[in-house]
Amino acid sequence: MAAYTVNGVDYEHDEEGYILDVTNWNEDLAKVIAVEEGLDMTDEHWLVVNFLREYYNEYQIAPAVRVLVKAVKKQFGAEKGSNKYLYELFPYGPAKQACKVAGLPKPTGCV
Incomplete structure (x- = not known):
């Protein structure tokens, strides 16, 4: 299984790069994933990321x-x-x- 390594800790992810355990998420891990994705995280990016985390916590689903x-x-x-x-x-x-x-997790409906 592939993994992101952040501060000496491995976070396993699937073949597309989605981490396997959502409870392991932290901002340092997000920054590593963002770099892998070619993103330069701004306040606007974080606004969406944090919104998604709140949405997931409330509805237990990643929105399409x-x-x-x-x-x-x-x-x-x-x-x-x-x-x-x-x-x-x-x-x-x-x-x-x-x-x-x-x-x-990868949102439903995304191929």
Whole structure:
């Protein structure tokens, strides 16, 4: 099994890079995953990542992109809650890539 190594600790992940145990997530691990994904994390990225973690804690599911866009729009307004904005932050798919950085399972409906 593949793993990310952060501060001497290994965090196992699947073949696509999603960590296997969501309870092991931490910001240092997220930074390593972000680098692997080619992302330079800004406050805007962290806003989405933390939102996703809260969403997962409440609903026990990683949202598909449509649900994510709607939920972000409701929480943070139309400017941040748009496909265009979220794809600028996470070009390989706002739900898929952001969930990976957030340490969540791959969203349902993502192939």
